[in-house]
Amino acid sequence: MAFATTPILAQTAEKTSRVAYDISPQPLSQALVQFSRVAGVQLFFNADLARGVSSKGAKGPLTKTEALDRILAGSGLIYRFTNATTVTISNPSDAATGSVAADGATALAPIVVQAGKENGFVSTDGNVASKSDIPLLETPQSVQVVTRAQLDVQKPQTVRQAIAYSAGITTPDSPDNRLDNFLVRGFQVDQYYNGLKLQQGTWSTPKVDPFFLDSVEVLQGPASVLYGQGSPGGILNLVGKKPTDEPLHEIQLQSGSYNRAQAAFDFSGPVNDDGTLLYRLTGLGRTTGTQVENQREERVEIAPAVTIKPDEGTKVTILGDYLNDPRGGFWSRLPTAGTLVPTSRGTYFPTDLFTGDKGFDHMRRQQESIGYEFEHQFDDIWTIRQNLRFQHMSVDYAELQPASLAADGHTLNRSAYTAQEQLNTLAIDNQAEADFDTGALAHKALFGLDYQYKNWNNFTRYGAGPSLDLNDPDYTQPVTTPPVFQSAKQRQSQVGLYAQDQLKFDQWALLLSGRQDWTSTDSDNYMTGASTNQDDHAFTWRAGLTYLFDNGFAPYVSYSTSFSPTIGVGPTGAPFKPTTGKQYEVGFKYQPTGFDSFITASLYDLRQRNYVTQTLTVPVVQTQVGEIRSRGAQVSAVASITDELNVTASYAYLDNEILKASDGTAGNRVANLPANTASLWADYKFQDGFAEGLGLGIGARYIGSRYTTNANTAKIPDHTVFDAALNYDLGKVSKEMHGATFALNVSNLFDKKFISDCTAAGCVYGMRRTIFATLGYKW
Known part of the structure; x- marks a missing residue:
């Protein structure tokens, strides 16, 4: 049985101003992370509650409660504003059994999504392997992702340097910047930019400076089934x-x-x-x-x-x-x-x-x-x-x-x-x-x-x-x-x-x-x-x-x-x-x-x-x-x-x-x-x-x-x-x-x-x- 979300204490936490959300349908945990960043609130929830649950997302100018209502719709979970910037997400059955903390909130494992926190070096999504929001955990092929946080720290001067710490990729570490050559699992691979192929001639090979990138994705192994003609080694997608x-x-x-x-x-x-x-x-x-x-x-x-x-x-x-x-x-x-x-x-x-x-x-x-x-x-x-x-x-x-x-x-x-x-x-x-x-x-x-x-x-x-x-x-x-x-x-x-x-x-x-x-x-x-x-x-x-x-x-x-x-x-x-x-x-x-x-x-x-x-x-x-x-x-x-x-x-x-x-x-x-x-x-x-x-x-x-x-x-x-x-x-x-x-x-x-x-x-x-x-x- 599905439970409707209940914005307890929302009246004291809600702001009349609306924020533009663009959260696509995706796994619930990832949708909550995106909500936390946009809304500027801290979320407390048990990761097991979100595992295997999908969210329909939230799009458009919405209040915080409207956005949470849409994100949690159909999940059976409820939320509670403990203050203006903190939200607790729980299962109604947990509250019904009396499993509560001293302050009355549902007892949770210490899983916290902090508003404004960077992802760090970890990426759990990337659509290069499926052209959709299927999580990397569910993708039956090897994918390497270099996040913007890693690029910010290492400050690579070329795309070759950007993927230097990725597994199974061989590229020249030389001062010759005329071409960017990438070998994945032993084969030269093509470059893509935002999912579309960077077609090339001999020397007319398109360039993208790493400063203009949000991330780099490498799909390893044959990828023709989604991208057409290409190397058996895979593709390199610049986002x-x-x-x-x-x-x-x-x-x-x-x-x-x-x-x-x-x-x-x-x-x-x-x-x-x-x-x-x-x-x-x-x-x-x-x-x-x-x-x-x-x-x-x-x-x-x-x-x-x-x-x-x-x-x-x-x-x-x-x-x-x-x-x-x-x-x-x-x-x-x-x-x-x-x-x-x-x-x-x-x-x-x-x-x-x-x-x-x-x-x-x-x-x-x-x-x-x-x-x-x-x-x-x-x-x-x-x-x-x-x-x-x-x-x-x-x-x-x-x-x-x-x-x-x-x-x-x-x-x-x-x-x-x-x-x-x-x-x-x-x-x-x-x-x-x-x-x-x-x-x-x-x-x-x-x-x-x-x-x-x-x-x-x-x-x-x-x-x-x-x-x-x-x-x-x-x-x-x-x-x-x-x-x-x-x-x-x-x-x-x-x-x-x-x-x-x-x-x-x-x-x-x-x-x-x-x-x-x-x-x-x-x-x-x-x-x-x-x-x-x-x-x-x-x-x-x-x-x-x-x-x-x-x-x-x-x-x-x-x-x-x-x-x-x-x-x-x-x-x-x-x-x-x-x-x-x-x-x-x-x-x-x-x-x-x-x-x-x-x-x-x-x-x-x-x-x-x-x-x-x-x-x-x-x-x-x-x-x-x-x-x-x-x-x-x-x-x-x-x-x-x-x-x-x-x-x-x-x-x-x-x-x-x-x-x-x-x-x-x-x-x-x-x-x-x-x-x-x-x-x-x-x-x-x-x-x-x-x-x-x-x-x-x-x-x-x-x-x-x-x-x-x-x-x-x-x-x-x-x-x-x-x-x-x-x-x-x-x-x-x-x-x-x-x-x-x-x-x-x-x-x-x-x-x-x-x-x-x-x-x-x-x-x-x-x-x-x-x-x-x-x-x-x-x-």
Whole structure:
């Protein structure tokens, strides 16, 4: 029998003013956390009361009691204002049995939701794996989430640094910021921004500065069933900042290594009194030197956003972004002789060696995007959404690239390379979600139709460049314009139709997903005059089962698949088939009751088939026989142990093998994939005493040894890097400085010299020690 909520003593606690709430249907405990933050009240409740209970949410301008009535509707729970800022939530049956405390309130376990308290490093939700509000505990696939609180403490300068402490992810830790490469479970993965794919060319790869992010989500394993063509390794989703219901104002000034100068701001809040119009404006400007001499990086980025809520069930958020990198990165790869092994003179290159030309080298990147997120809730069952983004990008790039080191040990042979690219992309995702019951089964069904389009123009030149005498370098030599290497245009579109249903019975949760994709690729080679058209289609699916124990322990098993079109033709002239992936995964997730933590452990077997390799014959022939297997185990744990201490730790083991190939590499490991990686970060903030307001963080990252190429003839040594952070609330010094903070972040604390990664083109040194000081002010 359901009990109506009873706002006892609400008359003394209620305020006549209303606050705009935007709490979507979700697990009750998460809805209560959101209510606490918006309403500014402290909640006391037993976590067992909320376990397995869903809330229909609360939307629109509401009083506190109206919001609580909606959030608790149908739960059978009651609430009681013990004072104007404290609410106790209980079960009427507990009160009826006389289980009360001395003050008359229902006796509860010490579970407290404190208004205004940050989530810390722990995230229990994230829709990257389901495109819905299914909690991570019920998601039968590994997901890593980096929260805004963790980003604020560690202050990463790139997305690569933002995920450096996540399990099972390998990314270069180098000064080369032209591209962001992410390997998950041994495979390169695509980036998404707010759930829509950041489509790319060769150098026209969209960028997002970490300051503009609210969180980073990594779904590990095949994800084609919801996102279409992609890597079997998974996807990386960047969640951008959006308008907030509460006023937010922040400015930052940053300086540090390599004469860095950066200013940033973030403003947000309601525009009108009833909270139906919200805004956010985030911006950043930066200029800095780099680890490599004669190279600088510059960036200007601004992102305006507006949210319109015309009625209780409707919300539209318009998102814009403009990024301009006048100096967007540089080539820092050096020959293997002089980095991984000594030169013929027994020497090594310095880590700051510049090998280009001051007048020739440049990389200019510019991108603009506009889009929106629309949501309308018809009733307690149906909700529809449409997300759209158009993005334009242009890149102008030129480099003198080291090709080889001459036998004399000091003459560096170089190649001249230029690229001009233009990229236009469009992504649309339409969703309809239904929450309903059929007998004893509870359903969360999702139906979707999405579309992606890419129009990419590429013009490159490549040829011999002037050599560089390292004994007497001349960085202003004339460079002959190299011959045209490629002139092409490619248009690619994808249409996907997908459906998903989570069926819950008692403590079982079954997730079933299926999708059909149709892709079309048109390529024009302007050098040969040839045009090719290729159409592909694929069906992908996922099935996963989770059992939810009362203590927060949730074992699961799942199977998922992926596909990616392969452009080109085989020896017979027939088009290549799509590359496919499949994964078996078993594991468990643990979210202890009454303890703010989340633990994930998994075992997986992941395979990619039909990738193209080249034969060792003359002439060389491309064949689609490649197969790679990645088997592994990984564990990650994140905990806000107390209000003072946050900890995140991870370990991953990867057994990677090339099973089939026509280039003689069968039986080998894929290059740049370590078998062992581990990380640990601990952050402590003093809450009282003489050090009140002081925060200290220390972290360590271990990357195991790995091969330089798929031939497995040489290895990159393993390395361990330590990082540190210090932050201080200057308001603890004096009330006049309330809202002001100071932070000091150090990467590679002990200035470890190491090799980040290697390819057949050479090796890249890892980032040396960098120190950044940040002065911030919030009001």
